[in-house]
Amino acid sequence: MDCVCIEAHTFLQIPSLSVDLALQQPRSIGKSRWAMAGQEHRCRRIVLFPLPFQGHISPMLQLAELLHARGLAVTVLHTGFNAPDATRHPELTFVPIHESSFPDEVTSLGTDIVTQLLALNAACEAPFREALASLLRGGQDVACAVVDGQCYSALRAAHRLGVPALVLRTDSAATFSSMLAYPRLRDAGFVPVKEERLDEPVPDLERLRARDLIRVDGSDTDALCGFIARVADAVRASASGVVINTFERMEASELAKIQRELSRPAFAVGPLHLLSQAPAEQSLHAPDRGCLAWLDDHPPRSVLYVSLGSVACVDRGAFVEMAWGLARSGVSFLWVVRPGLVGGVPEVPPLPDGFSEEVRNRGKIVSWAPQREVLAHAATAAFWTHCGWNSTLESVCEGVPMLVQPCFADQMVNARYVTHEWGVGLEVGEEIERGRVAMAVTKLMTGEDAAQMRGRAYHLKILASAATSLPIDSLIHYISSL
Missing domain, CATH: 3.40.50.2000 (Glycogen Phosphorylase B;)
Known part of the structure; x- marks a missing residue:
């Protein structure tokens, strides 16, 4: 079959009404009540920690702007590597975690992405824990931490300090759902995927074939499976909920599946770039306008x-x-x-x-x-x-x-x-x-x-x-x- 053809398929019929997700009520709140709520939350602080890559920093700062607009104080802990530009967000507080020099596995161009993420988690855990502990010692009323979904070590560190923590998934609900399923797919012998099974539907993820599962060509398969398992295990053990940059009417069934899987709320807060007034984060490349x-x-x-x-x-x-x-x-x-x-x-x-x-x-x-x-x-x-x-x-x-x-x-x-x-x-x-x-x-x-x-x-x-x-x-x- 011609590789550019779409199979005969009934495409998703987007529901006219969104699916209610548990713990996401109330659906409407009057303006005067929100003025009172803003005062009530004014002294509380949310601590955010993005993965230091462009596609992760921007959504985190967009979320930060939305939280700040609702009366919460926001502190962004960040690495020195690919540090966000604080001058573009004067209403937020930026605090470096003072990590020691990252190993070459983190900063070198062309490093295998799985090796990079494993090394970054190992390098960030202790300095993130110390930076968050310093805020607590300083008397900050930290209501919650929100950490990037790939930063499983920071999620564990916040939990051990007794700070409620949520993860921000900067990927789709469908992707996160597939990550949660990955460990049991491996236990069942479905992954690593064999060549002859590439076009088989994935158990419990019927919209995907085996070839559609997360993969990084050239990476060690065991390392990839191990990383995904660490992410999934950390969410189950240490997260109070999941925040996803998507919108409910596009991924309602995937969001519901995540909530059933975790027995925790999944908040579809996107599209963040539309809802937030945050300026576009400084790109690693200057655009040709x-x-x-x-x-x-x-x-x-x-x-x-x-x-x-x-x-x-x-x-x-x-x-x-x-x-x-x-x-x-x-x-x-x-x-x-x-x-x-x-x-x-x-x-x-x-x-x-x-x-x-x-x-x-x-x-x-x-x-x-x-x-x-x-x-x-x-x-x-x-x-x-x-x-x-x-x-x-x-x-x-x-x-x-x-x-x-x-x-x-x-x-x-x-x-x-x-x-x-x-x-x-x-x-x-x-x-x-x-x-x-x-x-x-x-x-x-x-x-x-x-x-x-x-x-x-x-x-x-x-x-x-x-x-x-x-x-x-x-x-x-x-x-x-x-």
Whole structure:
């Protein structure tokens, strides 16, 4: 079967009414009552600890702004490595945890992500515990800690200090649900997945095939399984609840499954970038804003935006095939070719010989783009993405269909939901070959199913726009009850 085709599938029928989640009442609170509640919470402090990577820092600071807007004092503990820019958030308090120098496994470009996360957890546990203990000794009324969902060591440390702790999942509810299932799948012999079982449905995760489970090609399988087990075990043993950057009407069944699995509340507080007034966090790359003027010169829904995010990389061969596939497609495109996009090449990779002449004025190459503005632009028709959750959610919120090329980790789960659950995208295929790329791009942009995908994407956009901050209000009430 052609790898770019969608299987016959009945796509998710988004319910017109959201599913009530336990412990997320009340649903509406009068303005005057919230003024009183703000005074009541004014002296209480929430301590946040993000994972020090761009896709994790931004959602955490967006959540911080929402909590602060409701009268809570917010302290952000952070590492010196990839430290957030405190000047962009003057209303928040930033305190470094004073970790000793991170080992090379944490900071080196191209380090295996599983090795990186294990080393980071080991390096952060003691300095995080001491920083939090120092706040407590200083008489701070710490109501709760919110730690990144990958920071299992910080979650354990907060629990041992007697501080109620929640985890912020910066991935989807579907991804987190699959992580909770991972240890029992391993016990049942389903993972590590054997080649002949790749297309089997996953027990208790019927929307996923085995090939859609979290994986990191090239990583040690036992190390990956061990990391996921530590995350799941820490949540079960030490978390008072889960906060997820998603919205209920898109992932209601996955949220309900998480609550049943943990017997703890799961708060769908997203889309955080829409609900929060926080400025976009300083990017590791300076965006080329000239691309917006370039988009201005194109008709509505005529440009394909291509970006594989800030971390994912491909080999040189796949990069060349992506380029010539775009050239063959005949569509206009805006392509982010950033430093490190090709594995082992820390600088911006060179384009194939003759490519620029072939595409002429039809394509624009930038080293980084202001992504939210690009996705919101009238000229943008579709998004070729690695399916990181922030990118996926931003595309959903703008009603932009997707061409998915997942590279590792949660991107596999997200890609499956984009293409087969929500029906707002196509797969580029596991083998990146120029003819298949051109076919997939053409099908997404102008194929017979393109209008239906745009319609489903627009419906999700409407649902995302209707998401409210009521889960944040319920979260604050829940924290007050701990």
